[in-house]
Amino acid sequence: MSQTLYEKNQQLLNTLIKQANIEDLLELSKLSGVSQWQLNRLQHGLIVKMSVENIAALARTLNLSIEQLIDTFISYDGESISAKSSGEEATTIANLKREYASLQEQMQQQREVLKREFQQDSLQAIESWLLQWPTAAAAVRKNSQLPAERLLPLVKPIEQLLDEWGIETIAAVGEKLPYDPQWHQLLKGTANSGQLVEVRYVGYKQGDKLLYKAKVSPIEE
Known part of the structure; x- marks a missing residue:
């Protein structure tokens, strides 16, 4: 009997968890701040329905780029979901990647601001x-x-x-x-x-x- 999409994604996620030296899904949820409900959606192949913030948090916790995480969970049976899904789903994936790139830029700018504030506070100290x-x-x-x-x-x-x-x-x-x-x-x-x-x-x-x-x-x- 062939594996279901859920079983394949569950296997993939467990492999990534082990590679990141994380004990289980519960610890992944705590470390990333992503609820177990969202992790369940990921295993059911609904990554395109998750927010970019949750995807980014998971990718960071698993030591992956968001592109790697998305590419891992949008493929099955050797074919990319973009080849099998509707144009709407493919567009959603592209939008997720663009949103993430924008989020990364915002985070980088925020890090620079925090860095300058830290330096100023340290100088005063x-x-x-x-x-x-x-x-x-x-x-x-x-x-x-x-x-x-x-x-x-x-x-x-x-x-x-x-x-x-x-x-x-x-x-x-x-x-x-x-x-x-x-x-x-x-x-x-x-x-x-x-x-x-x-x-x-x-x-x-x-x-x-x-x-x-x-x-x-x-x-x-």
Whole structure:
């Protein structure tokens, strides 16, 4: 006796579940947020009737692309459903793929927004270290006898994190350079643009965006 469509889809789904190291349909439902009723529809060959959100969630949980998931469950008896079904069903499948592509784009944009918000929150969390540490580290390097020198390697991960985010320092502590009010903040006194100043605390920028100005002092003539 030949397998029914339900039995074939059930086998396919169980294989995908095992490949994704998921225990059973109940765990798949919990991990993906897709109800068991929807999983039952999938096994009955009704993937074209499922929402793109549910299909996307299942594909993500099973480590598949939506195209792979759809292509897996719209074929049977060696033929594609698009060859056997009506033009309306084929159009539905094409629409699902387009909706998913749009959903992916929206999710990517949302991830970028969340990423920027996370970076901003993180910068605020380490603001005091960000502004004070370079000056403290410069003092330690001048006197290698200070026990604090042993602490320098501990901040390497933070420096690497800033580097991954594309955050660069503006000048170095003790550096003498022409005063630029766009990038420098005077700690005391006055200075004209181009006048030589000394950096007391480094500033930071991310690409062309200023995060913190370098704090400088005029050099006494």
